[in-house]
Amino acid sequence: MPKAKSIHIENVVASVTLNQRLDLNLIAERLPNTEFDPDQFPGLVLRLEQPKTATLIFNSGKMVCTGSKSEKDAVKAVKKIVESLREVGIDIKNEPIIQVQNIVASANLGIEINLEEAAFLLENTMYEPEQFPGLIYRMRDPKVVILLFGSGKLVCTGAKREEDVYTAVDKVMEILMEKGIIRE
């Protein structure tokens, strides 16, 4: 059975519900590292250095945390933000409900791929090199999108669980071998 040489979680996006409305102007005033321009976008942007993330905060009390390298770090970032808000006197009444919405990962199959051939032999594929150098492969189970590159490197996005990333990468590698697109 083929084994991908390396898989890295590159980005985790999580949605958060606080179940209470927030005064974004107040938050912008009291917390540094925030950007808030409601004419441009309704969410306030809060950047953390550790874990390195950018979180969008909405007046509905919902948030979107992006940029963390693991589900754990996303949770850590959200807890840190809630703590910061409480420290500056913004009363957060409930514990945040956190849901991972998307995981982006990169992997290296360790073998070059003929994308022209792959596009011809695989289903659910899009490959337009003058538009984008990667082949876009939509996997139904797990439901993810894989960007395959000629170098043998790939990007997997759309996963809801870290486990799905590993399953998807194993699966795409098996399919590529079955179809004879790569052999090892």
Add this chain to the structure above:
Amino acid sequence: MPKAKSIHIENVVASVTLNQRLDLNLIAERLPNTEFDPDQFPGLVLRLEQPKTATLIFNSGKMVCTGSKSEKDAVKAVKKIVESLREVGIDIKNEPIIQVQNIVASANLGIEINLEEAAFLLENTMYEPEQFPGLIYRMRDPKVVILLFGSGKLVCTGAKREEDVYTAVDKVMEILMEKGIIRE
């Protein structure tokens, strides 16, 4: 005969004639829940909570009642407004003449529709998905406009009577089946 799964009247617009001129500044002073900014728009806006409506009142004594969920509620709203005006000392001499001008309804056909195909097979149709996701179908009898969506949901607007909504929805469903765009 096909039956639409659900039809809801979403909005009724009615015009009203009182046959006497009105002092909108006086009304704005004496009634709460009113907005009046003649530089912006010549009509005064009066919002009712029950039935939930927004009514435009003009100095000509004409009004436009919007937002009610039935013809009956539109009449109820107008009567309530006339009563309110009389209560604050504004003498309304005649009974209001009320005419339903537009009824907006939504329905769910319960089956997905290929709009590309529908646009090709139907007449009096406009479909430009990058401008608007719905297909616009102009029915001559009853004279209504139907916005058809890929989900099988639709919006019917332009009807003058509630009955016309039901007729129009039945008719569009029959036409879609006749042309083989949907089958059930």
Add this chain to the structure above:
DNA sequence: AAGGTTTAAATGATATATAAATATTTAGTT
């Protein structure tokens, strides 16, 4: 060496389009 190309996902406001009455101003056309 930057920045643009593509993919996924959530957030919420606004825009797109439909019909209808009402009245006022402004813009554009004869």
Add this chain to the structure above:
DNA sequence: AACTAAATATTTATATATCATTTAAACCTT
């Protein structure tokens, strides 16, 4: 100058895109 047409505002369902955020891959153009 007289005329028409559109924008101003109200409501409502429907469903898309946009705005901004993050991240990797590799290829293109500045």
